[in-house]
Amino acid sequence: MSDKMPGAAGDRVDQHPDIWEAYSALGKATANCGPLSDRETRPTKLALVIGAGSEGAVHSHTRRAKSDGIASQAIVRVALRAIGPLGLTRAVAAKTWIEDLGE
DSSP states (O other), X not given: OGGGSOHHHHHHHHHOHHHHHHHHHHHHHHHTSSSOOHHHHHHHHHHHHHHHTOHHHHHHHHHHHHHTTOOHHHHHHXXXXXXXXXXXXXXXXXXXXXXXXOO
């Protein structure tokens, strides 16, 4: 199972597959709970993990957004829009994390 999860997260999946299965089921249920398309959900999730200050999750959701065909400029705009509610420091950090993955 952990071949899809890097590092410590993958270790936890291997050690506690029942927790991972429950967590995955919760993620699927929340993804299907409303009218947002995958394309609308991706920037929303990116914004949430920017707010949480999670570099790894910003990387992950940036990769997913790119694989869904969302333009790099649009992805960076999510970080820039964080300036108002989260502050310049958090927004600049998020933009840096997004740019870690290149074009």
